[in-house]
Amino acid sequence: MKISLKWLSEYIDVPQDIKKFCDRLDLTGTGVEGVEKTGDMFDHIVTAKVLTKEQHPDSDHLWVTTVDVGEANLGENGQPEPLQIVCGAQNFNAGDHIVTAMVGATLPGDFKIKKSKLRGVVSMGMNCSARELGLGNDHDGIMILPEDAPVGMPLADYLGAGDTVLDLEITPNRPDCLSVAGFAREVGAMYGKDWTHPVYAMAEKMELDTQAEPVDTQVEITIDDPVRCPRYTARVIRGCKVAPSPDWLAERLTAIGQRPINNIVDVTNYILFLLGQPLHSFDLDKLTDANGHAHIVVRAAEEGEKLTTLDGEDRTLTSDMTVIATPEKGAIALAGVMGGLDTEVTEETTNILLEAATFEAGRTSRTSRNLGLISESSLRYERGVDDHDIDLRSAAAAALIAEVSGGTVSYATVNDQGIVDVWDQISPVHNLEFRIPRFCGMMGADIPRENIVDILVRLGCEVTEGENEETLAVVAPTFRPDLEREIDLYEEVLRLWGMDKIPPTLPGGRMRVGVRSNEERKLDIINNTLRACGLNETVTYSFAEPSDLQKLHMSTEGLGLPVELINPLNADQSVMRQSIIPGLLRSVSYNQNHGVKNVQLYEVGTVFFAAEGRKKPKERRKVAGVLAGAMGDATWNATPAAFDFFDGKGVIENLARELALPKVRFKALSAEEAPHLQPGRAAEILSGGTVLGWVGELHPLAVKAYDADAPVVAFELDLAALVKSSEPARPYVDVPTFPAVTMDVAFVVDEAVTHERMMQCMSSAGGKLLEDARLFDVYRNEERLGKGKKSMAYALVYRAADRTLTSEEVDKTHERLVKKVCGATGAEVRG
């Protein structure tokens, strides 16, 4: 909200040091978002008086003048010194009061005033015309000011344009600060200063016209639902002349960025900004029926009801909106948000119906949101307008309308206030207890009782002695809907007492230790392992394209339904991801398109599976990674191999080791089982019977669908499954003390025989003495080995834990192993 300090200072002393004032505002809860000095463009421009005027020695049309600028120019002796200025205007004489732009001024059009010489005569500034100052179109000569104009006054001050306007962030709990008067109260509480509320004097000025038709016989008000409209008041002002506002009124509104419209509308805006009361002025004659009666009905809008609002927009209303209506015309205004075009005040208007009311906060806020129509009124109603004292604020408005438009305020027969007032729901007054020891205990500081009382009173509370000397009885003001509970008062006292005065401490408390959960510790291991494998952690969007799984060719089996956003930012991000891989593929593509060919990424993040009939989706955390290119570019001493299936598998093997996953198996996945993977380079990962996830090379078509270059090796694991399978530690195995014997053997087998099968055979045949079998070569050669055959060479390590093996023992075991493997797999030993 914009606050003019000039306006504010009518009600309270405003601190001179703006910087310090802003700091204090910031600390006490009113954020300062901007400070604007409206007189800045008149910097170095002052009122002046012509002392002498002589013909320029070298020109017929130029004058050499000396100009008194008072203290705006001081000589070396510290005394005011007139300026010599060469001037081309013809409309002035010595003794005239004028406006002078001194050296350093900048006139509109970025025209900088400098010391200059005009035909050899020094000129220390410029005497200005109204047009040169941007103050009008008059350029017949320089501006001549009245004879009583002061000399040497900054032009901004002389014109009254010297104002500072603060742009304030008022928190949503403080509707009272959305007005100059309310803000004056806040400043008073901030500095312990007294202030004057303007509403009383203004309301007192209202005079009632007892000759006119009484307002209560002419206007009837019906409120359908007091929850929607707790209070509605109307006044009638007759005989108004709609015209431009007087200067002072227009200036006030202009200063805070409001465009003056006419005297009636400007007064309603003025009261809104001054007192925080939204008002609406209707053209009374457009509301009345054939008998000259106006029947105002506040009711729910009908579904589909139409209203053209003041901004000229045709609005279609819904039943949760509230309207002001008459039986004849239907809706004439959108309650609390905006008036209707039909009944607005125009130049022809003479009789006015002035509405001052309160409307339900929530509904007003929803209405303005749903229509995309946020007005100064709706902004205040959605935060809460005090239903108490509306009559007073309406009287202040009526008096001012009468004053600026020449109208008269109609009297009423039922009261002496000239008002029709329906107030069916009165907001409660809160009587609160303030326990001083509890407050001080919770803040952690001893705040003196007298300071507490002073702060509360200045905020508008009534404070009296409580039940005992440690308590206060506080009546919260109704304009502070946020003060309903004792704690609300604590906040007020703390912020104005000063949070900076509270000494910092750390919580005590015995028996408290910080622990990490098992899942987090396992996650640390996972992160550390993946990084040690050379993968870089990234984060991608949790949002996904609805077509992502289809693009990826990934089966939706077991992934539930996608979580669909009702209001996505765009179609590409309209569901929540069911797999992390599409996001990672987008990053692979991003990198490849930016010339980065070697990509090693992983992400640990949530995926979402919805199900029909279930409110919230299932969330599962996944560990996913992608590898494209190689681990690095070739260097002088190393050439990293291009990534393939086995790089992905190696990462998983490291994870399995670090997490102590028992009985890890890689089971080949068929094209049907994993359509997103390249058949033959795809495996499911199991630990015991638990499926952990998959690893493989993504299907070239899937990679292409994401505009990336294949091959891309990927894996996606379920975090919960990893954590569950992970054992607390690997068991200790004795370090061998007896020597081992290594025997190499190459088996020629059919292509279909897997390494896993070979290992199973060898370990069952080798028994206890076989310590390790390491595959060191796989060799294919049709001529030598035959078609569909491969040679698998293993280094077999034999060792006994309790003795040195004899060569006979080794030979016997090895022979038996070879025989069994050959028998079980059809292998032949390669010679």
Place this chain on the structure above:
Amino acid sequence: MAITDELAALQESTLADIAKAENTEALDQVRVAVLGKAGTLTAYLRSMGQVPPEERAVVGKTVNATRVVVEDALASRKKELEAAELDAAISAAAVDVTLPGRAQQMGTRHLINRITDEICEVFLGLGYTVAYGPEVETDYYNFEALNAAADHPSRSMQDTFYVHDLSGDASKVRGESDVLLRTQTSGVQVHVMEDQELPIYIVAPGKVYRRDVADPSHLPQFNQIEGLVVDKNITFGDLKGTLDYVCKKIFGEERKTRFRAHYFPFTEPSAEVDVSCGICHGEGCRFCKGTGWLELLGCGMVDPNVLRMSGIDPEEYSGFAFGLGVERAACLKYNVPDLRMLLEGDMRFLRQF
């Protein structure tokens, strides 16, 4: 010629050969030729039986003496040659140490998680436990239980992502849903208060979502770290002391904090915390927009309504809560010019951290 003369000659020529040997290999050949199985000196030793008995003592002594001399000469020459050869090998093996090393590539932690780790680590040291909550929440946990008014503007479709409620329940507000992407990690507070024993000391890092179009300073998906303490006799001073300590640990001991009163529905009193600008140290510069301070987080004492809704008696217990934007902390620490880089997965960005 007498044998002793022969031996003297052999010794002389052998010593000359030893001195001439240019490397250990040549030296070994000399050794074998003289002392090997078929060596010249060995032959004398072998033929001692043929020497007449009266000369045997003298000859034997001479042969042995010759052997000692030869062996000594061999040993010392060997030492010399070995030293020279090692020197040669070492100088031949010298490399340009400025050539790149042979390193296994280490992966990197994402900047946001790196900072989250740092912050959680500080809180672990203060005796806090790390907690997590779901990213898709119900209105109750994201708003209602946190005291947000039913019509709070942050609930609007412009600010909050809503998801289709598949339970069949009708939404309270037209067009909205009871299910949404959490807009704050504060919902974890409620889960923890419902589920955990008192006292509570937790931090809850996690992703949150707001309906902001991605631009250099906004992301629709970002990260917060929520903190919650509920215990007996917790004071606003404790809140100040805790956050001051944490800011100093994260940004540096020389940094100051400042508490500005503010409003949040779920805390009262509420404050925003600024940390002094690390570039100008509070003087005011472009980075801090001339204020000397950088806005860091929101915090406050837990509102009694929030405690009560979770079944905690606010007369007996009090607490504080805070929420910190991790991206904000990242920007303050690293001056990242465009937040979107955090979600692009650009290797050139990721590998900086």
